[in-house]
Amino acid sequence: MDGLRYEAPQTLDAAVALLAGADGEARLLAGGTDVLVQMDADMIEPDLVIDIKNIPELRAIDAEDGGFRVGAAVTGMEIVEHDAFNAAWPGVVEGVALIGSIQIKGRATMGGNLCNASPAADSVPPLIASGATVRVTGPNGSRDVPVEDIVTGPGQTSLAKGEMVVSFLFPARPPHSGDAYQRFTPRTEMDIAVVGVGVSLTLDDAGTCTAARVALGAVAPTPLLVADAAAALIGSRVDAAALADLAGAASAACNPIDDKRGTIEYRVKTAGVIARRAAEKALDRAQAN
Numbered sequence: 001m002d003g004l005r006y007e008a009p010q011t012l013d014a015a016v017a018l019l020a021g022a023d024g025e026a027r028l029l030a031g032g033t034d035v036l037v038q039m040d041a042d043m044i045e046p047d048l049v050i051d052i053k054n055i056p057e058l059r060a061i062d063a064e065d066g067g068f069r070v071g072a073a074v075t076g077m078e079i080v081e082h083d084a085f086n087a088a089w090p091g092v093v094e095g096v097a098l099i100g101s102i103q104i105k106g107r108a109t110m111g112g113n114l115c116n117a118s119p120a121a122d123s124v125p126p127l128i129a130s131g132a133t134v135r136v137t138g139p140n141g142s143r144d145v146p147v148e149d150i151v152t153g154p155g156q157t158s159l160a161k162g163e164m165v166v167s168f169l170f171p172a173r174p175p176h177s178g179d180a181y182q183r184f185t186p187r188t189e190m191d192i193a194v195v196g197v198g199v200s201l202t203l204d205d206a207g208t209c210t211a212a213r214v215a216l217g218a219v220a221p222t223p224l225l226v227a228d229a230a231a232a233l234i235g236s237r238v239d240a241a242a243l244a245d246l247a248g249a250a251s252a253a254c255n256p257i258d259d260k261r262g263t264i265e266y267r268v269k270t271a272g273v274i275a276r277r278a279a280e281k282a283l284d285r286a287q288a289n
């Protein structure tokens, strides 16, 4: 790791200029809970590390258009402790809260969790289910992208050279809306998801589901937005038949690997079970709102 250069820009423009102008390999450093581990294990050997924690746009949680804009470098603990965001998006907070220990969450960010592009990243299924969009800024300006369009494969993103994630915009919540994230791991703490499912849904005054989004993690090379699983809920009262259809659609969408945490068959079956649990929890929350 000879000649590693460390920069900590104070502005977004300066960060983008450093990233876009880098000759060798450049890495953004948010919390560093993936990037430093990967450097220590010689999985990556960047020439330039750009610490983005001093950039104001990346560090704030603000109200916007009735929803929230959350900076990409806001820490997990800052999100977990933000009461208004918790009230609106408890499922997203469940995903964030599962990232490592309190110490890890004191550093780790949603931007890093997304851009590390692990298929099993815990905040990503609830982020996709929420319908959040990502503000991406690079040398050619900014664009807003659905969360599900960022990860393209294990460790791979759709970000072009010089681009970075600045923030997430969470839409305003209609009444009777709820979300939830459930994951299954062999251990209860500090483990990687065998399956993770995020569900967000909205009911009308009569209790019929008018909108839903369902996303799966750890069961394919990228987190998946599963339209068939959402379609099983929309138009129903999220009753037993709809939940059975949801579970079937979630299992059918899986394209998992076989590894020490679970066989393909086990992951496919578990995805249906966990999807149902997440939908039941999202339903409870929607009914309470």
Ligand SMILES: Cc1cc2nc3c(=O)[nH]c(=O)nc-3n(C[C@H](O)[C@H](O)[C@H](O)COP(=O)(O)OP(=O)(O)OC[C@H]3O[C@@H](n4cnc5c(N)ncnc54)[C@H](O)[C@@H]3O)c2cc1C
Pocket: 027, 028, 029, 030, 031, 032, 033, 034, 035, 036, 037, 052, 072, 073, 098, 099, 100, 101, 104, 107, 108, 109, 110, 111, 112, 113, 114, 115, 116, 120, 121, 122, 123, 163, 164, 165, 166, 190, 191, 192
């Ligand atoms: C002990 C331990 C336990 C863990 N447990 C979990 C767990 O249970 N669930 C889970 O999902 N993860 C877990 N992780 C992984 C890690 O903590 C998370 O992925 C975390 O959210 C990464 O965030 P970070 O800010 O630390 O990212 P960093 O390490 O700073 O960055 C990760 C990657 O994203 C890139 N990046 C960061 N920010 C941006 C941005 N704004 N724009 C573009 N690219 C960016 C970096 O260049 C790097 O490639 C664990 C890690 C450890 C060490």
